[in-house]
Amino acid sequence: MTCSEIKQALAKQFDDSLALTITPxxxxHVEGCEACEAYAQRLALLSRQIVAHRSIPVPSRSRRRKARHSPRGHWGLRFGAALALGLLLVTAFVWRPGSSPLNLAAESNLVLTDTHLDGEPAQTIIYQLPEDQNTTIVWVYR
Amino acid sequence: MSDIITKPELAALKEGDPDAVSRLWQELREPSLRLAYYYTSSWDDAEDVFQISILKALDHLAQFDDNRNFAAWFRRILVNTCYDWRKEAWRRLRSMLSDVQWRQLSAPEGGSVTDIQGHIAKLPRRMRMVFILRDMEGQSVREIAEILAISEDTVRVLSMQARRKIREAATEDI
Incomplete structure (x- = not known):
């Protein structure tokens, strides 16, 4: 049998029944021909993948929710955004003497939940919950 | 096709018995989710498709003929909801993209889908459903013809074409 005949016969078997049988x-030919052997192996693998896929387990809702909120792939971005915001704030305090959280809040969309502020903060802490879009900024006064 | 629901159970459903609805939900959920996942490549979308399907089924239960096969009837609702989901998904996607982005887009591909799921996702709509019902769900040609309201010959042809396309996609580098 030629390579073309072998490939045709294997393809027909697959298309008819998704199964493969290598006849004597x-x-x-297949044992001595790398290309035909690779083709037969690929089809056999595909056939096994289809069979395996039939019994794919249905994940529970909680598992799906967990996977959806998985920080993988987002942490870098969020950390970068938080860092950038932190640098921006620090720059604002360093390069704009007289700026304070009160001034900053007045100029932007920040909502201050504690207004016992006096002078400039000694430290700025920014954190962001993984499942929350809001960023919380804490100014520390000494 | 063996049915999943007895006549007394169907009567309870038609009367709106919440326990009967709950039992039906449990009975249908897993196989329906799997079928919808094969079609949509997303468990979340599959859940939406299933929930919409079951609501549609409950809405139209009064018109269901008790002598018909409930499983086949529900499958048909599920399949049609899958088709509608695809139209809706594309419509939503289209509204979000610019014309340039839209032209660059060829086919939707989930990043986390397996190779085989990726091959299934690239099949045309009806061919994909035939492949799913026959080769993933193990339904007979006659059952698929009934669910999709097409001839058995068409099912056979679409099935062979689907397998051929998947085979060709999986061996294109050899």
Whole structure:
């Protein structure tokens, strides 16, 4: 049998039944031909993948929710955004003497929940909950 | 096709018995989710498709003929909801993209889908459903013809074409 005949026969088997049988007539050629062997192996793997996919487990809702909120792939971005915001704030305090959280809040969309502020903060802490879009900024006064 | 629901159970459903609805929900959920996942490539979308399907089924239960096969009837609702989901998903996606982005887009591909799921996702709508019902769900040609309201010959042809396309996609580098 030629390579073309072998490939045609294997393809027909797959299309008819998703199963493969290497007949003794084919075996002699397939064992000595890298291309045909690779083709037969690929089809056999595909057939196994389809069978395996039939019994794919249905994940529970909680598992799906967990996977959806997985920080993988987002942490870098969020950390970067938080860092950038932190640097921006620090720059604002360093380069704009007289700026304070009160001034900053007045100029932007910040909502201050504690207004016992006096002078400039000694430290700025920014954190962001993984499942929350809001960023919380804490100014520390000494 | 063996049915999943007895006549007394169907009567309870038609009367709006919440326990019967709950039992039906449990009975249908897993196989329906799996079928919808094969079609949509997303468990979240599959859950939406299932929930919409069951609501549609409950809405139209009064018109369901008790002598018909409930499983096949529900499958048909599920399949149609999958088709509608795809239209809706594309409509939503289109409204979010610029014309340039839209032209660059060829086919939706989930990043986390397996190779085989990726191959299934690229099949045309009806061919994909035939492949799912026959080769993933193990339904007979006659059952698929009934669910999709097409001839058995068409099912056979679409099934062979689907397998061929998947085979060609998986071996294109050899």
């Amino acid at each position: 007539e084919m075996a002699g």
